[in-house]
Amino acid sequence: MEVDFGAVLAQRAYLLQGLGLTIEISLASILLSFVLGIGVALCRIAPLRPLHSLAGLYIDVFRNTPFLVQLFFFYYGLPEIGISTNPVVTGTLALSLAVAAGNAEIIRAGIETVDAGVIQAARSFGLATFNVYRLVVLPIALRTALRPLGSAFVNLVLTTSVLSSITVNDLMGNAVNIAADTFRPFEVYLVLLIAYCAMTFVVSGCVNGAHALLYSRLSERPQLQG
Amino acid sequence: MNLYQYTAFVPHDAMLIWNGFLWTFGIFASSTVLGSLLGFLLALLLHARVPILAWLVAGFVELFRNSPLLVQLFLVFYGLPVVTSFSPSATEAAILTMTVNTAAFMVVIVVAALDAVPRGQWHAAISSGMGYPQVMRLVVLPQAVRTVIPPAIVLAVGQLQTSSLVSIIGVNELARAGTILNNRTLRPFIVWPVIGLIYFVMAKLLSHFAARVERRVRARITWFAPAT
Numbered sequence: 001m002e003v004d005f006g007a008v009l010a011q012r013a014y015l016l017q018g019l020g021l022t023i024e025i026s027l028a029s030i031l032l033s034f035v036l037g038i039g040v041a042l043c044r045i046a047p048l049r050p051l052h053s054l055a056g057l058y059i060d061v062f063r064n065t066p067f068l069v070q071l072f073f074f075y076y077g078l079p080e081i082g083i084s085t086n087p088v089v090t091g092t093l094a095l096s097l098a099v100a101a102g103n104a105e106i107i108r109a110g111i112e113t114v115d116a117g118v119i120q121a122a123r124s125f126g127l128a129t130f131n132v133y134r135l136v137v138l139p140i141a142l143r144t145a146l147r148p149l150g151s152a153f154v155n156l157v158l159t160t161s162v163l164s165s166i167t168v169n170d171l172m173g174n175a176v177n178i179a180a181d182t183f184r185p186f187e188v189y190l191v192l193l194i195a196y197c198a199m200t201f202v203v204s205g206c207v208n209g210a211h212a213l214l215y216s217r218l219s220e221r222p223q224l225q226g
Numbered sequence: 227m228n229l230y231q232y233t234a235f236v237p238h239d240a241m242l243i244w245n246g247f248l249w250t251f252g253i254f255a256s257s258t259v260l261g262s263l264l265g266f267l268l269a270l271l272l273h274a275r276v277p278i279l280a281w282l283v284a285g286f287v288e289l290f291r292n293s294p295l296l297v298q299l300f301l302v303f304y305g306l307p308v309v310t311s312f313s314p315s316a317t318e319a320a321i322l323t324m325t326v327n328t329a330a331f332m333v334v335i336v337v338a339a340l341d342a343v344p345r346g347q348w349h350a351a352i353s354s355g356m357g358y359p360q361v362m363r364l365v366v367l368p369q370a371v372r373t374v375i376p377p378a379i380v381l382a383v384g385q386l387q388t389s390s391l392v393s394i395i396g397v398n399e400l401a402r403a404g405t406i407l408n409n410r411t412l413r414p415f416i417v418w419p420v421i422g423l424i425y426f427v428m429a430k431l432l433s434h435f436a437a438r439v440e441r442r443v444r445a446r447i448t449w450f451a452p453a454t
Binding site: 070080081125159164176183 | 293294295296298300301305306308309383390391396398401405413414415418441447
């Protein structure tokens with residue numbers, strides 16, 4: 001059988017609609033997992049023992065179980081205890097929770113590389129602990145964590161395809177329908193392969209841009225002499 | 227007819243889960259071993275800058291690292307039989323796709339490790355009369371292996387979890403056993419934590435044994451031991 005993209009291209013509007021949902025889910029999850037990751041990382045380094053252990057447990061569980069199992073647990077399991085679920089919302093939340101666990105580890109590693117002297121200097125200026133973290137530690141830590149966070153976000157975009165298994169009509173979900181309708185699975189999934197590659201290149205491009213921006217701003221600052 | 231007459235858990239379910247565990251382990255182990263070997267070979271091609279082949283490898287790596295495993299799986303399982311005479315079973319498609327996927331990630335890890343071996347090592351080995359194969363085998367690879375192991379462990383733990391996706395094309399592994407139990411007993415709130423726990427324990431055991439292997443390898447390659 002010959003390779004023929006005609007049938008797939010005829011369905012491009014439907015594919016683009018799925019692409020739109022994939023982008024929306026990705027953006028929402030990136031934002032949510034980033035914020036959640038910072039929160040969990042701060043809990044992880046907090047001196048309060050229960051908070052510290054709880055954050056550790058969360059990271060351990062979510063990083064060492066498959067996303068598919070987590071997704072099925074939330075999507076099929078929550079209704080059992082009376083919480084109704086919606087594929088898109090549950091999927092986005094589950095994805096954010098899973099990625100946030102990895103982000104928390106990345107951000108914690110970033111925080112730990114911040115020089116102790118910098119923190120002591122900030123303290124000696126009379127900054128409260130909250131401000132030390134907000135103004136000094138986190139900006140440095142997040143800049144260090146930028147690249148690993150970028151690859152976590154690339155992974156996030158790829159993982160959105162798993163949401164199709166709980167009936168989300170994202171790019172993957174719509175592609176499965178088109179493959180079933182047109183009997184052209186090879187062409188459909190080849191197009192999808194390229195489409196996901198394009199999306200991840202955009203994400204890594206943004207990360208590289210942000211990286212260049214942050215580090216050039218750093219070097220532009222007046223340096224102390226002596 | 228009572229629709230809910232089979233919803234209770236029965237002793238045989240343990241066998242279903244055990245069987246799923248064996249399949250998950252088999253698919254994970256075979257694809258990780260094969261994928262690592264393939265990744266090493268491709269990395270050598272890329273590192274040696276073999277004309278044309280190196281570009282092909284680079285293209286393959288970018289394509290497979292930047293697309294979802296699910297798409298690759300569907301491409302092999304549903305796509306290939308339509309356009310070629312190769313029609314893999316679900317298990318074959320799963321192992322093939324996981325192998326290729328693992329190899330793509332492995333290439334990047336190995337190339338980075340090869341690049342991390344100082345140029346001076348090359349110069350020293352070549353000036354003592356070794357050819358490329360000897361330098362690679364006796365000097366560079368042993369040092370690179372040390373650097374490869376930690377990221378390779380992270381990759382393997384990740385691939386163990388990603389292997390759950392092959393349940394979607396119908397391989398009877400652990401996640402699929404979970405789906406079957408979920409659909410029959412209608413108790414997802416119990417089924418999925420149990421399945422998750424098995425994956426969790428597998429991942430922990432894997433990290434544990436990998437760390438032991440790493441210590442052994444490091445102990446054996448002591449001739450290259452910078453002061454740090």
